[in-house]
Structures are given as structure tokens and as C-alpha cells.
Amino acid sequence: MPKIEVNESLFFSLLGRRFSARELESRLEGAKAELDEWLEDQVGPVDERTIKIELNDTNRPDLWSTAGLARALRVRETGTRPEYPFFSREGAPAASKRKVVVEESVKGVRPFLAGFFVSGRAMTDAVLKDIIQTQEKLCWNFGRKRRSVSMGIYRTAIIQWPVRYKAVAPDSVRFVPLQGDRPMTLTEILKEHPKGREYGFINEPHALHPLLTDAKGAILSYPPIINSNDLGAVKVGDTELFVELTGTDLVSVTLSASIVACDFADSGFAVEPVKVEYPYDTAFGREVTFPYYFQTPVSVEAAKVSKLLGKPFSVQAVRDAVRLMGCATESHGQYVTVYPPEYRNDFLHAVDIVEDVMMGKGMAFFEPERPRDFTIGRLTPVELISRRAKAILAGLGGQEMIYGYLGSGKDLVERMGTGDGEAIRISNPMAESFEYVRPSILPNLLGSESVSSRAPYPHRIFEAGKVAFRNPLENYGVSTRARIAFLLAHGSADYNEAASQVATLMFFLGKDYSIAETEDPRFIPGRQARVIYKGDPIGIFGEIHPRVLEAWSIAMPCSAAEIDLESLLV
């Protein structure tokens, strides 16, 4: 979930009025946003005061900028939708003075580009900072770390149109990248430039790499890595800029371009369309003029809104509510058709309109209602037998424990001397201590004993919980089972005490069992037994082998048991 920092005076001037922290907090709820930090009495120049805001809706990238968030709150307050006349639509391209020519070579690498031109006012520090933040948030969160969307901005004074978007061999060109001091090939940039090292993984698998040049071949940028130091360095005071976005998903690229264009327009810039010519078919055709409105209308029946929200809504009430969310509407009988605003593409289904109605009305409009359906509550059979078993072991003097289910190979495998044949290993552990899922509760109990030699003896501890292990018979190749296990540690802990505890547990659970000889390396040979229930082995108990105790640095005799609770439900 992105967090943004907005310039206080820019934000409130775009909003059209100032809010107190309390007012802002409640208004932000209507945009699924939270006030993270705002020191209303912060020192420093007024122009540099900032507000930190956290945005929760990952499907609303239009809110991740000062202009976009201010727009949402302004529309919600005033009910007036902003107009963006510079958008082209299917079959109705806007007039454009500039164009970008896409070459066939990018098709297999990074096939889509959208762009537009802005002019009409000088860039200020606050707007420039916000544009850079928008670029970061859009390309990182929405553009999947620049994989599906990345963005570049250029001073246009010296660009020769048309701009060309092509793919080249990475050693065939060289230019001075931003924050660079010498011409570098694309390969050198990937190896040596910090941005190359960060985002190089996107281009590295390809033989040809994307490149943006002007008509004379001067390099604008190496998408999605870095701009040129000459054409791609934007400064405060610049009045004419070219904005382009490239990526692997046309819808994401187009929507991102629309969002940035609307932000520029709201900040007082004139947006001039740019035509992009593709040598191949795209979902929007071979010639697309950006910014481009591609969204499709979604319809909902007023009755459906009423049913899901639990209050009666007329067609007009639905239209009134969604207008506050920035949507244009039409009505057809009992249906409302919603045209998403240019900067939004989060209407997949009629239910998305229902939510906008909810937000347009505000939560206070909906009173909580007690449920009317009668249902019977119950716990799972495993939970019930587990509680009975735990009560018995506590009655026998046991202290119940609860453990994490992940552990290190050292604890779960090596120290137990069992080999890792059945333990589930994690291929991408965060740390050594989370390498395996526990196949047994016993390592956790021994782990407790190994850190508790100062706790007054005797120690009698137990846990009921899940274990998981490999099992080729299952569809997933693994089994999860509910088990209960105990450990007895004191000067005379032995097989007999474990046997008595198992016998008592099984007696009061009402389960007849027998025992069989077994050879488990965790226990002393001849002092261990398998628990057999209805012909199946369901557990084990005995004296822990001193070799295992030594591996855990335990200097106190231990006996233990582990029993599968689910098997007892049969």
C-alpha cells in the first residue's frame, strides 16, 4: 500500500479549501486513505510543509499523487466533475502536432508506449517533486517495479520530432545517463549504474533492449532504466515537457498516461496530445493518440444496489451518489450506466458501482442490522478432542505450550537425528530459523527444555497443534495433521512415566490402544513403543536418546510422547 507525501499548500490550493487535521482525516476515509502524519504546527517555510498519507486501494493509482487525491476530495465535496477535453476516444482522435513512431523491434521486448506533451506554465519545485513521486509510486506499485509500466519526462526544446521507439543491441549505442559522468553502453549501464543494477533484470533476458531517440537519433532514454542526461533532465522553470510511458500491458500504460495527464492539467498545464504509430496491431489500433479514453461503461440495476446495500435506492439516488465519485452516468429504465472517469479503471463488475454508491452516500447512511438467519455454531471435532486431551494432560501436571510452526534445519532435522526425508523444506526462507515446517512437535518441546534448565524441576510440558510432512499419496504431496505431544524432564523421567501418562490420556479419552516395538532414532532402543489404534500406528513414546539430548545440550533425563489426534476421531 503506497504512502505519499503531499505539499500542504499545493494540496489545499488544488482542493479549493483548507481542512483541519480532523476534517481531513474523515474526508480521507472516503478515499480509502489514512492520515499518516501531519504536523499542523511544523516549522519551516510554509511552501515546504508536507502531509503524509497512506492509500489503501491498490486499484486506484489515480489517488497516489497530490493532484489526484485533491481531485477525489474536491469532487466528493462539490459534486462537480472536472473536464479533460484533450482525451481521444475510439474513432475520435484529438488533433496532434507531434508523433512517436514505434518500430517492430520492440514488439517482443516492451511493446507499448503512450505519450503526451505539456506546456503553458513554468514547472515549480512543488509540482516537480510531486511528479517525481507520482512516477515512483505508479511505476513501483502499479507498474510492478517498472516491469509493466515505466515513465520518462523530457525537456522538449531540443527534441527533433518525430520521436522513435525501437530496440537495439545493448552494446551498439552509448550515451550519458542521468547521474552519470561519461557515455556508457547499455550493457555498462546495467552493470555499473545504480538504476541499471536495480532494474536491469527487466531487460537482461532480451537480446535487443528498448531505446527512445529523437528524429536525429539523439537518445532520450533507455526504458525502463534511465533517462539521458541531456534530454531527460527536467528542471524547475521548464515550460515544455514530453511525457512518455512504456510497458508490457497496454491498458496499464494507457491508464497511467491518463492519470499523469489529468494531474498536469489540474496543476495548470495545457496537455497536448501525441500520436503514436505502431507497426503492429494493438487493442486500440495501430494509430493511437494519447491521452486515450479506453474505459467501457458498466451498468447496474437499482434493485441490485438496494439488495446489496440493504437500503432502497432509486435510479436517481444511484446516479447522485456515483457522481460524487467522479463518474458520469446515464439511465435506461431501472438501469444506471456508469462511465468511469478518465483516470479510473476499477469497474470490473456491477458490484464496483455498488461500492461507489456506498462511498458516495457515506458510511453513516447505513445503520448496522442484526442478522436474521438462524444457524447453529459448533467447533470442529479435532478442536473438541484436542481440548479434552489438553485438559487431561494439564490434570497430569503438564504446562501447555504453544510454538511457531517454522524452524531451522538444525532444530527440526539435525538435532533429532531423523534425516529430512519427510520434513517440508521452504525454498525461499527469509532466515535460517524458518527453513522447514515442523514435521513433529517434539523438536519444539526439546527446544523449550534446552532453554529452561533454570526453571524449577520437574518439567512437564505439552502442546496440541499442527504438523506437516511430505506424503506422496496426497494430491499436494504433503499432509497436515493435528497432534498432541508431551515432554517430561526431571531426574527420574523415564519410559514408565511416559507410558503411564499415555495410558491415562487414552483411558480418559475412551480410546483402547495397544503398543508395538519400534526403532526410532529419537528414542533409546528398547525403551520406546509405537501406539496402535484400530490397527494403525498413531503415535510413539519413550525415553529420549541421550544422543538427541546432547545435540540439544540438555543434561536432564527426558521422556516424551506424540500422538495423532485426528486418528482418534475414527
Next chain:
Amino acid sequence: MDARSLVKSLHPLEVKVLLRYGTPDAMASGDAIASGGDRLDSARLESELGYKEGHSNQAFSWLSAKGLAAEDGREARTVYELTPLGREFAEKGAPEERILRYLSEKGPSRLPDIAAGLGLEQKDVGSAFGTLSKEGALSMDGDKRAVLSTEWFEKAHAAGGAKPRVAIVRELLAKAVASEGGLLEESALDGPEKAAMAGIARKRGAGDAAFRAAERERVWYRLTADAVLAAEELRSQGVTGEELGAVTPELLQSGAWKESTFRPYNINAPAARLMPGRRNAYVEFLEGVKDKLVSLGFEEFDGGLVETEFWNSDALFMPQFHSARDIHDVYHLAEPTKAKSIEEPYLSQVAATHENGGASGSRGWNYSFDREFTKRLILRSQGTVLSARQLPKAKVPGKYFGIARCFRYDKVDATHLSDFYQTEGIVLGEDVNLRTLLGFLEMFAVEVAGAKEVKYVPGYFPFTEPSVEVHIKHPVLGWFELGGSGIFRPEVTEPLGIKVPVLAWGIGIDRMALMALGLNDLRDLFSPDIESVRLRRAKNI
């Protein structure tokens, strides 16, 4: 001193000492103390009160602690304790004595023959011969035979003459055997006895000697003036020290208690610590939440720790290209890596929903659904998986919940665990809606969290629309987000065969658990430390 309350805390061992020696006369008589008449020590209590040595020391220690007795000097003394070897000598005779007897019976003999005849080690015989010849009792003749000195023998048996050392040793051994514990006080020995003892006692390595020499300390006490007051109080209350202590089966069977009174116990003594068998405080907290939800009509569900991408995310309509599904957000299995198959018709219906909306009325995510990726095995990362799995088998109306262990690829610290519980559930019904959802949230806020104020704000979850967060004002924690909820998107319910609205909710109970257990670090909930778990208590929430 409050004599009345003091005497209640007295043990019979103290009472008897006070009654016997705590008299004003004894205290007044300075001479008596000077002469040792009222100086007390263990030996005196043993002989006069019949105490065992341990009892005497306890009585002095307790009386001193209460200011009723004070130490009045100590002196070191040496005691000789008979060793097992010494007992053997007492029975069979010491080697020297036996050699003398042998020679007087058999006449002059070579040392090896003596050793063989008496069953002794040659070196022992050699060293005994050395000692005895120095004393003039033996000599060696020209045939290397030991010969008993007639002169010495006569002197030894002459009446009124000095007893030979060998005879003194024999008497010492006999005296020690007759004494309690085989002990001889050094102070009770005369000059020749002391000299003889020096040859047969050792401080260390006494296994080879007849006696072990030990330094003991004798400590003298005298009673204080308060002791007299305490004794007077005891007499005035009629306490004798013979009152009954523990109630025993014998006492009850004999009826002897009818003839006596019970000694009052010191009820202010701190109770001894017990280590009971106990349930775990955090587990009990979780069970309490389960019981609450059951009381609200919810049925519990559960499932495996390992899941597929399909159930963990695809079935919840999270697109496969979503950034939250990158490799570093969930734990993957090294082996096996994939499920053999995904349940049909759900796989096809979910795939179609992602691609173009399927039958859900959605336009879908418009990409090509990867049917191999969806089989990939991971550790369950969200409890909502169980809700999705419940949908195909759910009843309408139906209410279900689970407290599910989930795994996140997260750095572990006081507020993040890689392995934790999520509390989740669903409500299915023909007529459930946003207001019913708010009704449930209100119920959880009040019934589960004990909240007085509740606030609902729009939320965002990829699988619900609309989505609502519930914030509560907790009596202790203040405002915080209790949970997230919403109505499952039709893209989630339709492919799993559900035609009615489904409310989905999750509540975060960890902060309440920490508060209830008096903790401030999530890691402590799963502490392996036995002592800290033993002492943990749950407060009422």
C-alpha cells in the same frame, strides 16, 4: 515485643527450650552463666531434652532469629570417628596386635610366613614390624625371623606397669565401637591415649586408618531477657510444647487427639510455591474467541498448512500478475513444488473468471490464466483461503469461521511474525447485505473486543466489494482497526458455485491478546521459555 503473637509462631522445639531454661532465676544468676550453668549447646539439649543434634541446631537457629537466644561463644574441638577399617580392627584385632599374638603362639617366624598365616599384605606386616621393633617388642634374628622380646612381654604384663601402646589401641577401638556414632571426643582422652590415637587417626585419606580425625565447632548460646517474657507467656497460655502437630491417620484412629490440644500454626508464613499443571494463557485466549464466535452461531472450519496458488489467491480473484504475488511475498516449497491437480470444475471456472469474467458478470482481468502456476505449492498466507475452500461445501444460510495459522515472508520483530493466527469467517444468506455486515462487525466489536464505540470506514481488499474496515475504541488500547470485511466479489463466489451474497470478515485479535496477557511483543505469545509461560496470567478483557 508482642509476646502473645510471638508465641504463636513458636515451634515445639523452641517452646520446650524456653520453658526449661527461660526462668527469671536463671537469668538473674550471673554466676550460673559464668559457670556455664545456663550456657546451652547442642550436647546439653540432647542430654537434657532428648533432642537429636539436628533438632538442637534448628531450635537455636529459630530462637536466635526471633531474638530469644544469642550466641555466647564457640570453641573448636576434635573428634575421632571410627572408620569401616577401624570397625574391622575392633573385631579382628589391629595388625600389630595380631602379629604379636601370632609370634607368641608360633614362636619366631619369617615375615612372609606371618603375612600368609594372618592373611595380611606383606607391606603391612613389614611396617608393623618396623614400629614394634622400635618400641622394643620385636627383633630380627640371624635367620631373618621376627622374635618376640621376652623383656618387653613381661613388662607389658606386669601389674601396675605402663600399658603398652598396642593395648591402648585395643581399648580405644572397643570404646569407639561402644559409643554412639563411633565417636570419641579428643577432650575425653588421656595423654597416652592421645599419643596412641595420633598413630591410628588421619584427617584425610582416612580409608587406610582406623579413625578419621575431624574438627568440630561447639557453639554456646544463652537465652535473652525476651525469652523469659516469652516463656512466661507460654506458661500463662498453658502451652507445653507437647501439643499436637500434624493430624495423622494414627492420631485419628487412636482418638488420642481428644486428650490433647492442637498447636496453632503460623498462618502468616508465606505459602510455598506449587507448580500446577496449567493450560497456556494465549491458547485459552484463542479458545475464548472461538467460543464467542460459536455462541454467535458460527461453525468452525480448518485446513492444511500447505496450499496451492489456486486456493491461496486465484480463487480469491487476485490476478496472477499482481505484485502481491511475487516470489518474495509467500513461502514456496522446495519439494514437492506443485499439486498433482486442482479440483474441477473450480479450476476451469476460476480460470475463465480471471480471463474474461466467465459466468460472473465481470469483465475479468483480461490475461491468459496460467494453469501450471496455479498448482504451485506455498504455505498458506491468509486465512481467507479457508473461507474460499468452505464455499463449495457451505450451507445457505450458513455462518463459518476459523482461526488459521498463516505464514508471511516478513522480518520478525515485536509487531510482525512469520507465523501467526488470523481469525476469519463468512456468512452466506439470501438476504445478507452491507447493513447485515455492519451488524456482524458491531457484534464482534462489542462481544469479542468489548468495545464501547464502533466506526466503519470504506476499505480495500482484492476479493470483496464493497469493502469495509471496522475501527473500535477499546477501553484500554484506544481507537484501532479491529478488522476488515466486505461482500465477496461475484468473481469469487460464482466460480465456486455460490449464487447468494457472502459476507467475508477478518478480525485482528493479536493486540487484544497481548494486552490480555500483559505483553508487548508478539514473539512472546509463542515463547519456548517454560518459566515465563508458567507464570503468565490472562487478565479479563
